[in-house]
Amino acid sequence: MAILTGSCRFGLWHVHVSWEGNLVYRVRFARQGIEGPVPEEIRRYCAGRPARLADLQSIATAGGGVYPRIYRAVREIPCGETTTYGEVARTVGTAPRLVGLAMSRNPTPIVVPCHRVVAKTGIGGFSPDPAIKEELLTMERRGTVCRSEMREVNR
């Protein structure tokens, strides 16, 4: 079984994904698209449709090092909400700048939702373009993608 590579659209950007089954190796934003498949949940997410990103795994969360622990903490942030670098640092027991560094090196954005980590006094950084971060947050706040966070609407 080989690692698959493909891209899908998110606004003006193309989201490139390397993956196999439910394990995601790499996600990056680029100007150009490429041929190939993208995991169902990421396609749905990028299209603004209900998606369960929790069904996917990232290579970044494996292990007991500080980075994996930071990435796991970031995955806990609910869709549509945000936290600060400082808060993540406190829960993991490290320093805010290290959280920033970990976010800048996040190999799998979206799966590890680093866009939900903002600075205390602003949006914080995001590469290749902070505008993507804003768009992701705006989309999530619209509520259409956050299926896993929806409350039951019974009776």
Place this chain on the structure above:
DNA sequence: CCAGGCTTGGAGG
């Protein structure tokens, strides 16, 4: 060893 990064809180103007 040493600098750096998607920060932060405090000092000073």
Place this chain on the structure above:
DNA sequence: CCTCCAAGCCTGG
């Protein structure tokens, strides 16, 4: 309010 600055902490070179 705004600018400046050092603490703090892993990782990669």
